[in-house]
Each structure stands twice: as structure tokens, then as C-alpha cells.
Amino acid sequence: MKEETSYELLNKIDSPDDLRQLPVEALPRVCAELRDKIIDELSRNPGHFGSSLGVVELTVAIHYIFNTPYDRIVWDVGHQAYGHKILTGRRDIFYTNRKLNGLCPFPTPTESEYDTFTCGHASNSISAALGMAVAAARKGEENRRVVAVIGDGSMSGGLAFEGLNNVSSTPNDLLIILNDNNMAIDRSVGGMKQYLLNLHTSEGYNRLRNALSKKLYRWGILNDERRKSLIRFNNSLKSMLMQQQNIFEGMNIRYFGPVDGHDVTALTRVLKEIKDMKGPKLLHVHTRKGKGFKPAEEAATVWHAPGIFDKETGERIVADTTGMPPLFQDVFGNTLLELARQNDKIVGVTPAMPSGCSMNILMKAMPERAFDVGIAEGHAVTFSGGMAKEGLLPFCNVYSSFMQRAYDNIIHDVAILKLNVVFCLDRAGLVGEDGPTHHGAFDLAYLRPIPNLIIASPYDEHELRRLMYTAQLPDRGPFAIRYPRGRGVLTDWHCPLEEVEIGKGRKMKSGTDLAVVTIGPIGNDAAAAIRRAEKETGCSIAHYDLRFLKPIDEEMLHEIGRNFRHVITVEDGVLKGGMGSALLEFMADHGYTPAVKRLGIPDRFIQHGTVKELRALCGFDEDSIYHAIIHTLNL
Ligand SMILES: Cc1ncc(C[n+]2csc(CCOP(=O)(O)OP(=O)(O)O)c2C)c(N)n1
Ligand SMILES: CC(=O)[C@@H](O)[C@H](O)COP(=O)(O)O
Ligand SMILES: [Mg+2]
Numbered sequence: 001m002k003e004e005t006s007y008e009l010l011n012k013i014d015s016p017d018d019l020r021q022l023p024v025e026a027l028p029r030v031c032a033e034l035r036d037k038i039i040d041e042l043s044r045n046p047g048h049f050g051s052s053l054g055v056v057e058l059t060v061a062i063h064y065i066f067n068t069p070y071d072r073i074v075w076d077v078g079h080q081a082y083g084h085k086i087l088t089g090r091r092d093i094f095y096t097n098r099k100l101n102g103l104c105p106f107p108t109p110t111e112s113e114y115d116t117f118t119c120g121h122a123s124n125s126i127s128a129a130l131g132m133a134v135a136a137a138r139k140g141e142e143n144r145r146v147v148a149v150i151g152d153g154s155m156s157g158g159l160a161f162e163g164l165n166n167v168s169s170t171p172n173d174l175l176i177i178l179n180d181n182n183m184a185i186d187r188s189v190g191g192m193k194q195y196l197l198n199l200h201t202s203e204g205y206n207r208l209r210n211a212l213s214k215k216l217y218r219w220g221i222l223n224d225e226r227r228k229s230l231i232r233f234n235n236s237l238k239s240m241l242m243q244q245q246n247i248f249e250g251m252n253i254r255y256f257g258p259v260d261g262h263d264v265t266a267l268t269r270v271l272k273e274i275k276d277m278k279g280p281k282l283l284h285v286h287t288r289k290g291k292g293f294k295p296a297e298e299a300a301t302v303w304h305a306p307g308i309f310d311k312e313t314g315e316r317i318v319a320d321t322t323g324m325p326p327l328f329q330d331v332f333g334n335t336l337l338e339l340a341r342q343n344d345k346i347v348g349v350t351p352a353m354p355s356g357c358s359m360n361i362l363m364k365a366m367p368e369r370a371f372d373v374g375i376a377e378g379h380a381v382t383f384s385g386g387m388a389k390e391g392l393l394p395f396c397n398v399y400s401s402f403m404q405r406a407y408d409n410i411i412h413d414v415a416i417l418k419l420n421v422v423f424c425l426d427r428a429g430l431v432g433e434d435g436p437t438h439h440g441a442f443d444l445a446y447l448r449p450i451p452n453l454i455i456a457s458p459y460d461e462h463e464l465r466r467l468m469y470t471a472q473l474p475d476r477g478p479f480a481i482r483y484p485r486g487r488g489v490l491t492d493w494h495c496p497l498e499e500v501e502i503g504k505g506r507k508m509k510s511g512t513d514l515a516v517v518t519i520g521p522i523g524n525d526a527a528a529a530i531r532r533a534e535k536e537t538g539c540s541i542a543h544y545d546l547r548f549l550k551p552i553d554e555e556m557l558h559e560i561g562r563n564f565r566h567v568i569t570v571e572d573g574v575l576k577g578g579m580g581s582a583l584l585e586f587m588a589d590h591g592y593t594p595a596v597k598r599l600g601i602p603d604r605f606i607q608h609g610t611v612k613e614l615r616a617l618c619g620f621d622e623d624s625i626y627h628a629i630i631h632t633l634n635l
Pocket of ligand 2: 048077079120185305356427431434485
């Protein structure tokens with residue numbers, strides 16, 4: 001049995017100032033306590049695990065060497081920043097992490113002055129940090145240092161490349177720390193990953209470097225003052241030996257490393273040496289995702305966000321899901337494979353989320369027909385467009401909120417040419433604990449104005465399968481299907497694959513007093529609310545499931561407009577510009593004047609919490625729908 005950690009040092013660190021009072025020899029102990037604290041807290045209150053464990057030493061070294069919060073540290077994604085939170089005054093409330101009204105899931109400037117920028121979506125740290133560095137220079141804050149900490153996976157994102165490109169040509173003293181653990185959520189992929197692997201210091205190089213530096217010291221050519229030049233010398237030596245130019249050096253960004261990211265003493269030494277160097281620089285750090293917790297080191301994908309676990313045995317505590325409805329993502333993954341077996345034009349595309357969206361099912365069965373393109377949503381869409389132009393039929397699966405990155409690509413590279421690409425937007429609607437950066441709140445509103453695009457959302461798992469089948473029939477053009485995070489509503493997702501008439505909704509039930517119009521699985525909650533209202537009050541309520549936002553079912557809307565004085569719309573998406581707005585436009589365009597109450601996500605960013613809590617806060621959970629019905633009918 002593992003001894004309980006006493007957190008003797010950690011409990012005295014209320015801010016990085018306290019950390020900086022400690023002698024450097026104390027840092028390994030701080031790291032051990034911090035690591036134990038993260039393991040302990042996360043075993044009870046789930047969150048992003050492996051990434052934070054991997055950067056414990058880096059986090060301690062950064063706060064030890066840099067004058068935070070005056071110096072700006074920009075974390076990329078921010079899923080690795082739990083150590084940062086604990087060291088920056090949030091230790092005692094860390095148990096509230098990701099809970100409603102508790103600590104935010106990712107660094108958030110409104111929560112702490114140590115959090116410098118919006119985090120959540122990958123690859124923005126270099127651009128944001130460069131902006132801060134330029135601002136500091138313009139304001140004459142010459143002593144303010146700016147650091148971007150970015151993972152190897154996030155470095156594969158286009159935005160990171162755009163940032164690097166600009167860093168190389170704009171005067172700045174930025175430090176980019178590349179935290180390379182050779183993993184994204186799934187395995188890192190692509191040329192950047194390969195390039196970084198090639199940058200690994202070869203054994204021969206290490207031997208030569210050590211021998212040379214010893215000699216240089218002995219000859220008096222090298223001393224501590226001149227160590228900085230040695231790092232440069234090392235890089236030239238490395239380039240020479242490895243016969244390739246360092247891509248960062250080639251872009252005028254000084255490259256240092258790779259260094260062992262778990263040696264906190266070495267890290268502090270290197271950071272101290274390079275922190276005040278002029279000009280842009282990149283420190284390449286090798287870490288292990290899940291470091292210090294064996295199961296997480298061995299199965300990094302599962303332990304990216306493992307849920308709760310037993311910290312002694314390392315076993316994940318997983319709820320028994322027998323008899324429960326399947327995850328929507330698994331219905332997608334299995335159906336895609338089924339369709340791919342029938343239609344050899346089908347290929348799958350995912351930007352770095354093969355496990356998250358269950359495209360790993362296709363990937364495993366037909367590796368040559370599934371593409372993980374890295375954290376590259378824009379590219380995923382345009383790449384799909386290219387394949388579609390030449391006759392393939394890509395199913396491009398992107399989390400709804402990450403698809404925001406690819407808006408122009410949908411319009412410019414797919415919709416204008418009416419290409420046959422099926423966009424599957426997983427995690428549509430409120431996603432829960434990942435909060436405002438991750439809620440798939442906007443897709444209905446941002447997709448609706450795009451010509452040529454079919455937009456649908458399934459009521460349940462069977463409907464998802466039918467929509468996927470329908471979308472791959474010949475010459476459908478761009479087709480978007482959105483569905484939520486989590487489980488569906490049916491116990492058996494299997495059903496025959498049948499065509500759905502495009503633009504046709506379903507009348508779920510008739511009624512006379514009020515029409516409730518829904519889109520997507522939230523319709524099930526509305527149905528429950530309707531049953532309750534009818535049972536308790538004797539009223540008569542019609543329920544329409546629109547199914548397609550575009551083309552919208554005009555016949556159905558005429559029926560509603562003609563027959564009802566009261567309409568309630570319910571959607572798991574933003575009210576501004578969403579399905580309710582579309583209905584209102586239709587009613588106005590055709591001279592109908594029902595009183596329309598729209599339920600959905602209000603015009604503000606919704607915090608984190610459970611989906612249930614957040615729907616209630618937004619006013620579209622079953623209870624709220626019920627009360628809206630009662631209120632509308634004055635019952
Ligand atoms: C734009 C965007 N796409 C996808 C994701 C999902 N995502 C979160 S972390 C992650 C992997 C990041 O890999 P890396 O930067 O190497 O960090 P690590 O997890 O290895 O610590 C991905 C794909 C995201 N947050 N943002
Ligand atoms: C940090 C990040 O963006 C991902 O890890 C995200 O939290 C995954 O979300 P799901 O848990 O819904 O797959
Ligand atoms: Mg990584």
C-alpha cells in the first residue's frame with residue numbers, strides 16, 4: 001500500500017512566489033508532491049489526467065524561473081495545466097475542478113491572473129503569445145517575458161504553423177516550449193511527428209557532445225558564462241551529424257534541446273540560461289504522457305481522460321453500462337464501417353479524434369480507408385473536398401465546436417462545388433464539463449446560411465443510421481449530421497439502413513392546444529415533458545420533429561402555422577440563428593402569427609457542469625420544457 005503523501009512543501013505554496021523561495025534542491029520533492037496531488041484529486045474528481053502528469057516538472061520549472069504572473073505563460077489547450085492551477089493559488093479548491101460553479105476546465109483569465117488567454121482549442125498558443133510579446137515591446141515592458149507551451153500534437157495544427165511563420169519574421173523575444181510526448185489523444189500522426197522523432201538526440205551525438213564539452217572546459221574555452229553559446233554549438237553539431245537543417249532554426253527561431261522534461265533541475269538550468277536571450281527561441285522538451293502513474297504511461301489514450309479510478313490499484317472505475325443505450329459516437333463508428341463495406345467510395349476523415357468519434361472502428365477494419373489528419377480541422381474539410389472532387393465519398397467527422405475552425409473550408413472548398421462530403425458533427429449541443437470552449441452550441445446557426453448544404457439531426461440512434469445511409473446515396477451534395485456527446489435513447493441501435501426523405505420531418509403526435517417543434521435527440525426530453533403535461537392537465541399537445549433544418553419541411557411548417565396559436569421550439573443549440581429562428585422566419589415570410597416561445601442556449605457563453613445541470617440552467621431540460629408548456633397555456 002502506498003504511503004499517503006503529506007504535501008509538506010506543496011501545502012506551503014500558495015503562489016509561485018512561495019515556490020521561488022525554495023532552494024532548487026527542493027524542487028524534485030515539490031514535483032513528487034504535485035504529482036501525487038494530481039493523482040489523488042483526479043482519482044475522485046475526473047478530468048484530463050495524462051497530460052498534466054507529464055508536465056509536472058516543466059510546470060514547476062517554469063514557475064520557478066519565470067516571474068509569473070508578470071511574465072506570461074500561455075498554455076496550449078490547457079488540458080495539461082492542473083499543476084499550474086495547483087501552484088497558482090487554487091490548490092485548496094482544486095477539488096471543484098470542472099464542476100458547476102467550480103474551477104474552470106481550462107485556464108481562464110477571469111479565474112486567475114496566472115491564466116493568460118483562452119484555452120481549450122488546440123494550436124493557438126504561439127499566435128496569442130506572439131501577440132503578447134509584441135504588445136509588451138510596444139508598451140516598453142522590456143522585462144516582460146512571454147512563453148508559449150505547446151504539445152507535439154497541437155504543433156501539428158495549421159494555426160501553430162501560421163504562428164511560427166509570423167514569429168520568425170516579427171521582432172520578438174518569445175520562448176516556445178515544445179512539450180513532446182509523441183502523443184495527441186491518440187498516437188501523434190504526420191510529418192511533424194516524424195520530424196520531431198528524427199530530432200531525438202542520437203546516442204553517438206550525446207557521447208560526442210559530452211566529450212567535446214569536457215575538453216572545451218578543460219582547455220578553458222568554455223565556462224559557465226559561455227554555456228549559452230554551447231547550446232548553439234550543440235545545435236550546429238547536431239545538424240551536421242544528422243545531415244538536416246533544423247526546421248525551427250531554418251525559420252530564424254533558435255532551437256534548444258531536446259532536453260529531458262522530467263529532470264526538473266536540468267529544466268530550471270536550461271530555462272535560466274535561455275530566458276533572457278533576445279529573439280525567438282524554441283525549447284524542445286521530451287516528456288512522457290501519464291508520467292509517474294504506470295497504467296497511464298502504458299495506455300496513454302485511455303488515460304487522457306480516464307474518469308475516476310482507484311489510485312492504489314490503478315484500476316479505472318467504470319459504471320456498468322449493460323442494458324444502457326449506446327454512445328452516439330459508437331453508432332456512428334459501427335454504421336460507418338457497415339456503409340463502407342457496401343460502398344467502396346466511402347472513406348473516413350478525422351482531425352485527431354479517432355477514439356473520440358469512434359472512427360477507430362473503421363480505422364481498425366479498413367486502415368487504408370480512414371485518415372487521421374492531425375489537429376487540422378480546416379485541412380480535414382478541404383482534404384475531404386479534394387477526395388470528393390475525384391469521386392470518393394468522405395465522411396468527415398469533426399466535433400461541433402472544433403468545426404468552427406473550418407467554417408470557410410466548408411463554404412469555399414465543399415459547398416460552392418456541391419461536393420459529396422458528409423460532415424458528421426459529434427459533440428453537438430452542450431457537452432458538459434469541458435465548458436464554453438467545447439459546447440457544440442453554434443453549428444445549427446453557423447451552418448444554416450450556407451447554400452447547397454443539407455443539415456440534419458437525428459432523433460435517436462436509428463435515425464442517425466438512416467441519415468448516414470441517406471447521405472451516402474449518389475449525388476447528395478454536402479450533408480451535415482449533428483448529434484450529441486454521450487448516450488442515445490434506444491437499447492438496441494441495430495436497424496435496417498433505409499432512406500429518409502430529404503427535408504421531411506416527422507409528426508410525432510397530434511394535438512390541438514399547442515405545437516412543440518424539436519430537432520435532434522432533445523426531442524425525447526420534449527416528448528417526456530409533453531406526456532407529463534398532458535397527463536397532469538389534460539391539455540392536448542402536438543409534437544413535430546423537424547429532423548432537417550435545411551431544407552426545412554415547409555409543408556409541416558405550413559400545417560403548424562395554420563393550426564396553432566402557440567408554438568414552443570426546443571433545440572440543443574444557440575437561440576440566435578438556430579432552428580427556432582428558422583421557424584420564426586418561415587412564419588413571418590408566410591404571414592402566420594403564432595406566439596413562439598424558443599427554448600435553447602441563450603446568448604451568453606455557458607459554463608461547465610453536467611449536461612443535466614447546464615440544460616436546466618439554460619431552460620431546456622425536461623422540467624423547463626414542461627414549465628414552458630404550462631406557462632404558455634396558462635394552466
Ligand atoms: C482545435 C482542437 N482540435 C482538437 C482538440 C482535441 N484535443 C485536445 S487535446 C488533444 C491532443 C493534444 O496533443 P498535444 O498537444 O500533444 O498534448 P498532449 O495531450 O500530448 O499533452 C486534442 C486532439 C482540441 N482541443 N482543439
Ligand atoms: C482537451 C480536449 O479538447 C479533449 O480532451 C476533449 O476534452 C475531449 O472531449 P470528449 O471527452 O468529449 O471526447
Ligand atoms: Mg503530445
